[in-house]
Amino acid sequence: MAVQKPSIPKGTRDFGQKEMARRNYIFDTIRSVFRTYGYQQIETPAMENLSTLLGKYGEEGDKLLFRILNSGDAFAGVDFSKPLPSQVCEKGLRYDLTVPFARYVVQHQNDISFPFKRYQIQPVWRADRPQKGRYREFYQCDVDVIGSRSQLNELELVQMVDAVFGKLGVRVAVKINNRKVLTGFAEIAQAPDKVVDITVAIDKLDKIGLEKVEEEMVEKGISADGITVIREILSLQGGFSEKLAAMKALFNGGSASGVVSETGLLGLQEVEELFGFIQAAGVSCPVELDLSLARGLNYYTGAIFEVKALDWEIGSICGGGRYDNLTGIFGLPGLSGVGISFGADRIYDVLDGLNLFPASLEQATTLLFAVMGADEMRYVLPLAKALRLSGVPVEIYPEPAKLRKQFEYAEKRSIPFISINGSEEIAAGTVNVKNLVSGEQKAFTIEDMEGLLQFIR
Amino acid sequence: MAVQKPSIPKGTRDFGQKEMARRNYIFDTIRSVFRTYGYQQIETPAMENLSTLLGKYGEEGDKLLFRILNSGDAFAGVDFSKPLPSQVCEKGLRYDLTVPFARYVVQHQNDISFPFKRYQIQPVWRADRPQKGRYREFYQCDVDVIGSRSQLNELELVQMVDAVFGKLGVRVAVKINNRKVLTGFAEIAQAPDKVVDITVAIDKLDKIGLEKVEEEMVEKGISADGITVIREILSLQGGFSEKLAAMKALFNGGSASGVVSETGLLGLQEVEELFGFIQAAGVSCPVELDLSLARGLNYYTGAIFEVKALDWEIGSICGGGRYDNLTGIFGLPGLSGVGISFGADRIYDVLDGLNLFPASLEQATTLLFAVMGADEMRYVLPLAKALRLSGVPVEIYPEPAKLRKQFEYAEKRSIPFISINGSEEIAAGTVNVKNLVSGEQKAFTIEDMEGLLQFIR
Numbered sequence: 001m002a003v004q005k006p007s008i009p010k011g012t013r014d015f016g017q018k019e020m021a022r023r024n025y026i027f028d029t030i031r032s033v034f035r036t037y038g039y040q041q042i043e044t045p046a047m048e049n050l051s052t053l054l055g056k057y058g059e060e061g062d063k064l065l066f067r068i069l070n071s072g073d074a075f076a077g078v079d080f081s082k083p084l085p086s087q088v089c090e091k092g093l094r095y096d097l098t099v100p101f102a103r104y105v106v107q108h109q110n111d112i113s114f115p116f117k118r119y120q121i122q123p124v125w126r127a128d129r130p131q132k133g134r135y136r137e138f139y140q141c142d143v144d145v146i147g148s149r150s151q152l153n154e155l156e157l158v159q160m161v162d163a164v165f166g167k168l169g170v171r172v173a174v175k176i177n178n179r180k181v182l183t184g185f186a187e188i189a190q191a192p193d194k195v196v197d198i199t200v201a202i203d204k205l206d207k208i209g210l211e212k213v214e215e216e217m218v219e220k221g222i223s224a225d226g227i228t229v230i231r232e233i234l235s236l237q238g239g240f241s242e243k244l245a246a247m248k249a250l251f252n253g254g255s256a257s258g259v260v261s262e263t264g265l266l267g268l269q270e271v272e273e274l275f276g277f278i279q280a281a282g283v284s285c286p287v288e289l290d291l292s293l294a295r296g297l298n299y300y301t302g303a304i305f306e307v308k309a310l311d312w313e314i315g316s317i318c319g320g321g322r323y324d325n326l327t328g329i330f331g332l333p334g335l336s337g338v339g340i341s342f343g344a345d346r347i348y349d350v351l352d353g354l355n356l357f358p359a360s361l362e363q364a365t366t367l368l369f370a371v372m373g374a375d376e377m378r379y380v381l382p383l384a385k386a387l388r389l390s391g392v393p394v395e396i397y398p399e400p401a402k403l404r405k406q407f408e409y410a411e412k413r414s415i416p417f418i419s420i421n422g423s424e425e426i427a428a429g430t431v432n433v434k435n436l437v438s439g440e441q442k443a444f445t446i447e448d449m450e451g452l453l454q455f456i457r
Numbered sequence: 458m459a460v461q462k463p464s465i466p467k468g469t470r471d472f473g474q475k476e477m478a479r480r481n482y483i484f485d486t487i488r489s490v491f492r493t494y495g496y497q498q499i500e501t502p503a504m505e506n507l508s509t510l511l512g513k514y515g516e517e518g519d520k521l522l523f524r525i526l527n528s529g530d531a532f533a534g535v536d537f538s539k540p541l542p543s544q545v546c547e548k549g550l551r552y553d554l555t556v557p558f559a560r561y562v563v564q565h566q567n568d569i570s571f572p573f574k575r576y577q578i579q580p581v582w583r584a585d586r587p588q589k590g591r592y593r594e595f596y597q598c599d600v601d602v603i604g605s606r607s608q609l610n611e612l613e614l615v616q617m618v619d620a621v622f623g624k625l626g627v628r629v630a631v632k633i634n635n636r637k638v639l640t641g642f643a644e645i646a647q648a649p650d651k652v653v654d655i656t657v658a659i660d661k662l663d664k665i666g667l668e669k670v671e672e673e674m675v676e677k678g679i680s681a682d683g684i685t686v687i688r689e690i691l692s693l694q695g696g697f698s699e700k701l702a703a704m705k706a707l708f709n710g711g712s713a714s715g716v717v718s719e720t721g722l723l724g725l726q727e728v729e730e731l732f733g734f735i736q737a738a739g740v741s742c743p744v745e746l747d748l749s750l751a752r753g754l755n756y757y758t759g760a761i762f763e764v765k766a767l768d769w770e771i772g773s774i775c776g777g778g779r780y781d782n783l784t785g786i787f788g789l790p791g792l793s794g795v796g797i798s799f800g801a802d803r804i805y806d807v808l809d810g811l812n813l814f815p816a817s818l819e820q821a822t823t824l825l826f827a828v829m830g831a832d833e834m835r836y837v838l839p840l841a842k843a844l845r846l847s848g849v850p851v852e853i854y855p856e857p858a859k860l861r862k863q864f865e866y867a868e869k870r871s872i873p874f875i876s877i878n879g880s881e882e883i884a885a886g887t888v889n890v891k892n893l894v895s896g897e898q899k900a901f902t903i904e905d906m907e908g909l910l911q912f913i914r
Contacts, residue, residue, distance in 0.1 A: 006509060006560040006787045009548050012502035014561055016568070017575065020498040036845035038822040038852035038870075041477040045469035045594050046503060046550075046580060047523075052463060066504075067526040068550070071584030075541050084532050091466050093503075093525070103463040104471055111473070113869040115855055118474065123503060127528030137502050150855035152834060159842070281838040330463045365495040377609060381738040385616070388493035395495035398572055398607035412570040413495075 011128070011136030021361045023139075026168070026347055027121055030141060033163045037156050039117045039143055044100040046123075047091045054092075056099045056329065064127045066093040066136075093125040097142040097341075098326070105146055106330035114147030114335075121344075133345065144339030146326070151270060154303045154322065155277040157340045161307055161318055162283045164342070169356045171310040172317070173286045177293035178271050179300045179321070181247070184264015185233055188255045189226040196294065197222070198230060203292035205234055228256040233291075240275065240289060244268060270302055295319050305340055312350045317343050366456055367417040367433070369396045370406045379426050380419070386449055392456065410436060417456050468585070468593030478818045480596075483625070483804055484578055487598060490620045494613055496574045496600055501557040503580075504548045511549075513556045513786065521584045523550040523593075550582040554599040554798075555783070562603055563787035571604030571792075578801075590802065601796030603783070608727060611760045611779065612734040614797045618764055618775055619740045621799070626813045628767040629774070630743045634750035635728050636757045636778070638704070641721015642690055645712045646683040653751065654679070655687060660749035662691055685713040690748075697732065697746060701725060727759055752776050762797055769807045774800050823913055824874040824890070826853045827863040836883050837876070843906055849913065867893060874913045 008014060015023060031041070047068060054062055067089035074088040094100055097120045105112065121141045130136055143160065145153045158174055165172045185202075186195040197220040201213045213234065217227050232255050236243050251264035271289060278287055293304050302322030309317055320340030327335045351357050367387065369380040380396055387394045395415070397406045403420070410418050419433045425443075433455060434441045444452045465471060472480060488498075504525060511519055524546035531545040551557055554577045562569065578598045587593055600617065602610045615631055622629045642659075643652040654677040658670045670691065674684050689712055693700050708721035728746060735744055750761050759779030766774055777797030784792045808814050824844065826837040837853055844851045852872070854863045860877070867875050876890045882900075890912060891898040901909045 006564045007506065008502050008509075008560075008564075009504050009506055012504055014502070014565065015500040016565065017497035017499055020500060024498065032848075035821070036848060036850050038850055040474035040821045041481065042474055043472040043477060045465050045471070046582070047466050047469055047594065049464065049466055052465075064528070066528065069524040069526055069542060069546055071521070071523065080537065085526060089526055103465075107463045107465075108471065108473065113866060117852075125503070137504065145855075148855040152853060152855045155838075156853075163845070277835075277838070280835045281842060364492070364497045378734075378737045381612075381734070385738060388620070391489075391493060393493050393495055395574075396609060396613075398602075398605040398609045409570060 009136070011130030011134075013135060013137070017364065018362065021364065022348065022351070022357050023344065025357065025361055026344060026351070027141065029167050030164050030342055031119075031121075033160050033167065034119045034143055036163075037117070037160055039119045039145075042101075042104065042118050042120055043122060044094070044097075044104055044120070046094055046125075048094055048100055048103070050086075050090055050092045052103050052330075053095055053099060057095055061095065065095055066125045066127055068092060094122070095126060096124050097122060097140045098144075098339075101142065101144060102326045103330055105335070106327050106332045109332060112147075115145050115153070116147050117145045119143040133349075135345070139344045141342040141344050142339055143342075144337055146335055146337030149336045151274045151277060151303070153338050154274050154305075155281055157305065157320065157338065158278060158283055158287060159281060161305075161340065162285050165307075166284055168347070168351060170312075170347075170350055170354070171285070172307050173288060173310055174283075175288055175290035175293050175306045175308065176271070176274065177290055177304040178267040179302055179304055180263045180267025181271065181291070182267075182294070184247075184251050184261035184267055185230075187261040187264060188250060188257050188259045189222065189229040189233075190257050190259060191222050191226045194220060194222055194226075198233075199292060199294040201230065202234060203294075205292075210234060225257055232256060236291075243289070244272060267302075274303060295321065299323055301325070301336075303338065309350045312353050314346050314350060314353075317346045317350060319343075362414045363416055365393045365395050365413060365415045367392065367394050367419060368406070368410045368413075368415045369394070370403060370418055370420045371397045371400055372403075372420075372422060373400050375423070375426065376400075376421055379421060380431075383431060383446060387453070390449070390453060392453070407436075466593070468587030468591075470592060470594070474821065475819065478821065479805060479808070479814050480801065482814065482818055483801060483808070484598065486624050487621050487799055488576075488578070490617050490624065491576045491600055493620075494574070494617055496576045496602075499558075499561065499575050499577055500579060501551065501554075501561055501577070503551055503582075505551055505557055505560070507543075507547055507549045509560050509787075510552055510556060514552055518552065522552055523582045523584055525549060551579070552583060553581050554579060554597045555796075558599065558601060559783045560787055562792070563784050563789045566789060569604075572602050572610070573604050574602045576600040590806070592802070596801045598799040598801050599796055600799075601794055603792055603794035606793045608731045608734060608760070610795050611731050611762075612738055614762065614777065614795065615735060615740055615744060616738060618762075618797065619742050622764075623741055625804070625808060627769075627804075627807055627811070628742070629764050630745060630767055631740075632745055632747035632750050632763045632765065633728070633731065634747055634761040635724040636759055636761055637720045637724025638728065638748070639724075639751070641704075641708050641718035641724055642687075644718040644721060645707060645714050645716045646679065646686040646690075647714050647716060648679050648683045651677060651679055651683075655690075656749060656751040658687065659691065660751075662749075667691060682714055689713060693748075700746070701729060724759075731760060752778065756780055758782075758793075760795065766807045769810050771803050771807060771810075774803045774807060776800075819871045820873060822850045822852050822870060822872045824849065824851050824876060825863070825867045825870075825872045826851070827860060827875055827877045828854045828857055829860075829877075829879060830857050832880070832883065833857075833878055836878060837888075840888060840903060844910070847906070847910060849910070864893075 068091040070088055070090055078087050123137050123139050125137050182195050182199050185198050186192050201217055204213055214227055236246050248268055251261045253260045293306055295304050300321035301324040304321040306316045307318035318340055322338040324336045326337055371377045384394045384396050416437050417433055429446050430443045432443050442455055525548040527545055527547055535544050580594050580596050582594050639652050639656050642655050643649050658674055661670055671684055693703050705725055708718045710717045750763055752761050757778035758781040761778040763773045764775035775797055779795040781793045783794055828834045841851045841853050873894050874890055886903050887900045889900050899912055
């Protein structure tokens with residue numbers, strides 16, 4: 001067989017031992033928090049039927065699906081005058097965790113106890129052009145509850161975010177908005193189809209100023225009367241409660257248009273309730289109402305979330321919101337859900353950038369037994385076994401080799417303790433252990449496992 | 458959008474919360490053992506270049522690869538007079554973890570400290586015809602060390618098997634053979650290309666008897682002299698050391714053919730050394746030499762392993778062996794490795810069949826706070842928070858609902874404790890907790906978290 005220079009498809013990655021230890025640290029931390037809130041894990045197949053995936057991510061998304069060639073003779077009986085991909089591919093790779101989750105809920109609805117609290121940590125695949133920080137295979141980590149309209153769920157998501165980043169040592173801020181409030185803005189501006197444009201305008205105020213924002217609104221086709229209302233929205237002042245009161249007045253017919261927005265009022269009620277819950281429960285990280293937050297508007301129907309790291313520039317590291325009809329596309333209408341997705345790659349970069357990964361992650365193995373011959377190897381076998389039974393990661397160098405080589409191995413693997421034993425130790429029934437960091441060296445009798453354990457822990 | 462009846466591709470599975478808890482229990486147990494032996498996790502991409510995969514699994518294997526249609530316009534510039542799959546697909550889904558591991562070692566050889574001890578737990582995909590117990594997507598769990606010829610590695614694999622199944626509570630037997638011994642048999646039978654046939658014959662002796670075995674050997678084209686030698690092998694008697702001595706004599710020219718097999722003698726030396734190690738280290742489960750064990754012969758060059766559950770009929774639940782040239786196909790010859798693969802699905806079936814999954818796996822959540830109104834919900838928020846901080850999985854029923862409904866939810870989710878608090882408890886500053894299994898009920902002051910924790914733990 002010809003020798004091949006090995007490589008992996010562009011946009012994909014190998015994760016080595018150090019990266020895996022760090023990724024597992026992130027996922028284990030997230031999992032441990034999810035667990036205390038009663039969320040449980042599910043997994044769905046990497047392959048879904050294309051009928052499940054197509055049309056769920058827009059035209060652009062359909063193009064980014066990885067399609068799997070039918071097995072067997074995929075091209076048998078194909079009509080070459082018609083588009084081929086749909087004839088030779090019935091399956092595609094998971095593009096996100098949301099659509100498979102919706103499919104799962106509908107498919108297993110009779111086995112599920114609602115409210116259904118699930119999390120899912122699996123890779124997804126997108127045929128995006130690879131670039132720095134954007135991969136064709138990456139993990140998503142989604143937590144959702146479906147089948148409950150209570151905003152206690154929103155609160156718990158905020159609490160989980162707070163707990164996860166507290167454990168990871170990352171200072172974050174949670175930004176919250178509400179889709180119904182944004183709809184309200186568009187309604188009182190008498191431009192109900194311009195929700196996105198208006199939200200973008202609100203977002204740009206700080207950067208480009210009121211005049212430029214208004215110019216943009218004119219370009220987007222918003223009427224002069226509409227712009228007057230938007231000016232009222234943009235000039236909202238004060239803290240949380242002042243703003244809330246002012247918005248309530250606007251939605252109650254107090255704006256220049258005089259239009260009443262029931263949806264906007266409902267949104268404000270939700271915002272008020274959620275912030276009330278947050279205050280009652282006590283959350284460590286700052287939580288703020290951000291009226292410019294939009295995130296996949298067409299999808300969300302209530303609360304919208306975003307989490308930013310305060311000490312590292314990277315965009316949002318979590319995002320999500322409430323959706324009222326996720327499962328409708330699969331024939332189960334009326335189920336409301338809310339969820340958040342943790343961006344594993346970005347969280348990794350934040351922890352790496354801020355040097356927040358525990359140093360202990362580098363130390364996979366605690367103690368290396370060096371080996372100079374067959375007798376010494378046999379001598380340490382029961383010792384290694386006893387230490388492993390106590391949960392201590394231990395390695396025996398697998399063959400007699402120069403000590404320098406064995407020390408090098410310990411160093412490269414960041415193993416902090418080495419034990420070198422020869423015929424003297426065997427005769428005396430002792431074990432020599434050296435701390436490679438401090439240089440401290442101690443001898444223990446083979447009966448004194450406790451002493452040895454204390455020394456290396 | 459038209460309503461679709463949702464389904465998943467045949468041969469794939471959704472894993473629900475109960476199955477995931479059980480699968481995680483298996484993987485976590487395996488991982489915890491691997492860890493104490495200094496093995497560390499890596500992950501490789503789901504997609505590999507087809508050039509990496511093709512030709513590694515035989516002609517049949519090539520057919521079973523799932524191919525991924527090139528992204529963009531896959532059919533642009535295609536020559537329809539030539540085979541299409543190779544023109545429109547450059548990538549395929551991982552078929553096993555072994556080939557990607559070999560590719561990984563070669564690709565990252567300069568960053569790896571040898572001996573390289575890695576494990577990998579990831580799904581693989583095969584376009585096999587789905588049937589009971591055979592899926593198109595399933596997890597493999599491989600543990601390998603590469604870059605060391607020492608049989609200490611073989612010992613440690615046996616110890617890990619012993620520790621894993623000890624922790625899982627499954628009684629197993631480890632069967633060991635050696636490829637060089639099998640080669641030796643074929644050499645002294647003067648049929649060096651008939652290793653597989655001879656091994657199959659040895660395996661069938663108990664089932665079909667000596668006469669039938671010999672008939673089969675004739676059919677396979679083994680000479681009369683060869684059959685005389687095979688008869689000598691089949692009549693090997695006695696325990697481990699007697700058999701070993703008898704085989705040594707045969708390989709030393711003592712068989713009817715008089716042929717000396719250096720390879721066979723080397724194999725016996727390896728067998729003797731490994732069983733010596735096993736005795737010195739002490740292994741709880743039975744370990745036996747099984748001369749009929751073959752498993753993917755062409756692949757292995759030394760020790761061959763298989764693990765069987767003693768109390769459940771299911772075939773082997775682990776298998777592996779030593780290979781001397783895994784990385785040669787990718788241009789890095791001379792690296793010897795040895796590894797074992799744990800069959801997650803079968804291990805699951807054994808634990809399920811023998812009722813060995815801990816009952817605690819069903820209990821994701823320990824305590825449910827029932828909720829009758831907004832005040833009660835706010836009242837329990839700090840309590841739930843404190844319990845979660847102590848690591849106790851707690852849920853608050855998300856909205857006021859009939860108590861019967863909330864009890865049903867607790868029952869369906871196997872939540873063992875429920876806490877129902879009303880205006881009286883709020884006034885008194887107490888928490889009512891009921892054990893739904895025993896019926897026992899207790900009240901605690903909200904300051905007495907310790908008492909509450911003791912009651913529910």
